[in-house]
Amino acid sequence: MWIAEKWKDYEVIDASSGEKLERWGKYMLVRPDPQVIWRTDKTDKLWRNPDAKYERSSSGGGRWAVNKLPESFAINYGDLKFNIKPMNFKHTGLFPEQAVNWDWFSEMIRNSGREISLLNMFAYTGAASVAASKAGAKVVHVDASKGMTAWAKENATLNGISNIRFIVDDCVKFAEREKRRGHTYDAVILDPPSYGRGPNGEVWKLEDELFGLMEKIVDILSDKPLFVLLNSYTTGLSASCMGYILGACMKKRFDHGKITFDEIGLPVTSTGFSLPCGSSARWTAE
Numbered sequence: 001m002w003i004a005e006k007w008k009d010y011e012v013i014d015a016s017s018g019e020k021l022e023r024w025g026k027y028m029l030v031r032p033d034p035q036v037i038w039r040t041d042k043t044d045k046l047w048r049n050p051d052a053k054y055e056r057s058s059s060g061g062g063r064w065a066v067n068k069l070p071e072s073f074a075i076n077y078g079d080l081k082f083n084i085k086p087m088n089f090k091h092t093g094l095f096p097e098q099a100v101n102w103d104w105f106s107e108m109i110r111n112s113g114r115e116i117s118l119l120n121m122f123a124y125t126g127a128a129s130v131a132a133s134k135a136g137a138k139v140v141h142v143d144a145s146k147g148m149t150a151w152a153k154e155n156a157t158l159n160g161i162s163n164i165r166f167i168v169d170d171c172v173k174f175a176e177r178e179k180r181r182g183h184t185y186d187a188v189i190l191d192p193p194s195y196g197r198g199p200n201g202e203v204w205k206l207e208d209e210l211f212g213l214m215e216k217i218v219d220i221l222s223d224k225p226l227f228v229l230l231n232s233y234t235t236g237l238s239a240s241c242m243g244y245i246l247g248a249c250m251k252k253r254f255d256h257g258k259i260t261f262d263e264i265g266l267p268v269t270s271t272g273f274s275l276p277c278g279s280s281a282r283w284t285a286e
Contacts (some may be wrong), residue, residue, distance in 0.1 A: 001262055001264065001265045002100045002104075002262050002263070002264045002265070002280065003265050003266065003267060003274050004096060004097045004098070004100040004264070004265070005267050006077075007077060007096060007099060008076070008077075009024070009076050010022070010023065010025075011269055012266045012267065012268045012269065013028075013044060013270060014044050014047070014268065014269070014270040015033065015271075015275055016041070016042050017036065017038075017040075017042070018032055018033065018034070019031065019032055019033060019036060021042075021047055021050065024084055024092065025073060025075045025084075027051040027052070027068075027069055027073070028046050028050040029050055029051065029052050029053070029054075029069075029092070030052075030053040030054070031054045031090045032054060032056055032062075032090055033275070034235070035275065035276050035277070036275070040271075043270075044270065049067065051066070051068045051069045052065065052069040052086060054086075061088070061089070062089075062090065066086070069086060071086075072084065072085040074158060075094075077099055079134065080102070080127075080130060080131055080134060080159060081158045081159055082094050082127060082130075082158070083125075083151065083154050083158060093124075093125045093151060094127055095127070095277070095278075097264045097265055097266050097277040098127060098231070100264055101128070101189075101229060101231070101280055102128060102131035105128075105131070105135070105189070105227060105229060106131055106132070106134070106135035107135075108187075108226055108284070109132060109136055109137045109187070110135050110136060112226055114186075115136070115137075116132075116137045116138065116226055117138045117184075117185045117222070118138065118140070118185060118186065118188070118189065119139075119140050119142065119178075119185040119187070119189070120132065120140070120142065120189045121171045121174075121175070121188065121191075121217075122142075122190055122191045122192050122193065123141040123142055123143045123149075123152060123189075124148050124191065125151040125152050126141055126149075126151070126152025126153075126156060127155065128191075129152060129155075129156070129164050130152075130155050130159050130161060132187075132189070133156070133164050134159065134161070137187065138163070139163075139164045139165065140164075140167065141164050141167065142167045142168075143167075143171070144169065145168070146168050149167075149168050152164075152166060153166055171190075172209075172216065175216040175217060175219075175220055179216070179219045183220065184220055184223075185220060185221060185222060185225075186221075186222045186224065186226050187226045188217050188220075188221065188225075189228075189229045189231075190213075190217065190229070190230055191230075191231040191232070191233075192204075192206055192209070192213060192232070194232075194237075206232065206237065207234070207237060210242075210245055211248075211249070214246060217249070218249050218250060218252060218253050225254070225283075225285060226284070226285055227282060227283060227284045228250065228283040229280065229281075230242055230246050230282075231264075231278060231279070231280050232278060232279050233277075233278040233279075237279070238279065239261040239262050239263055239279035239280065239281060240261060242261055242280075242281040243259050243260070243261030245281075246281045246282075246283050247259040250283050254285075256285065257283050257284060257285055257286075258283070258285075258286050259281065259282070259283055260282050260284075261279065261281040262279070262280065263277075263278070263279050264276075264279065264280050
């Protein structure tokens with residue numbers, strides 16, 4: 001497992017019975033987590049009086065029960081800064097486990113010896129865009145949500161970054177248009193959703209769409225790509241399956257490169273174990 005273990009402003013204090021107890025800066029949150037299928041004793045007193053807890057509803061969805069939590073606040077990861085906000089569906093606008101990927105690709109970009117044009121697809125609130133830009137990449141950030149893109153712009157401003165190109169668009173259609181335009185990228189990051197619907201009711205199911213999506217990504221890579229990073233939180237889509245798809249698509253055009261894949265996770269302070277959070281597959285030119 002690739003573990004994001006360098007955080008100072010974030011911590012998984014404990015995890016039990018479908019929930020995790022987290023520290024975000026100085027605030028303590030309790031949130032549901034479907035990976036936490038074990039039931040251990042919740043001995044830490046912070047479980048009983050967090051600053052906010054996301055409570056599931058028996059009829060679906062849920063709500064935040066807030067004791068003491070501002071509408072937004074910032075946390076740091078090294079020299080990166082991010083705005084955190086409690087959102088619907090338990091989210092905060094940041095996936096801390098992705099720090100293990102930020103570190104990896106930032107080093108790749110810095111050591112490349114050239115300017116890297118990078119496309120971040122399904123880019124959400126822009127954590128990866130900010131990290132890549134800080135490392136020196138020329139970043140194009142694409143997401144279909146106007147709200148998430150506005151939040152990504154906030155994160156860029158918070159980090160003193162003004163050269164990311166933000167685009168609100170359907171990511172698949174954007175990739176198709178980039179191919180027609182002849183535009184290419186040296187690196188691509190993509191974190192497609194498990195399920196969704198398009199503006200005309202089109203159904204997106206990752207297991208059905210991922211291979212075709214990756215074929216489109218390969219078409220818009222430059223002749224000397226640096227890396228491709230594929231992330232997923234889809235239950236049942238293993239890291240090895242993602243690695244196979246990535247490798248099969250890249251092999252159609254490039255006769256070199258290395259594929260690695262694994263779960264990504266976070267350390268749990270109370271137990272010393274690691275909480276699985278998702279999966280990543282990486283292609284590198286080496």
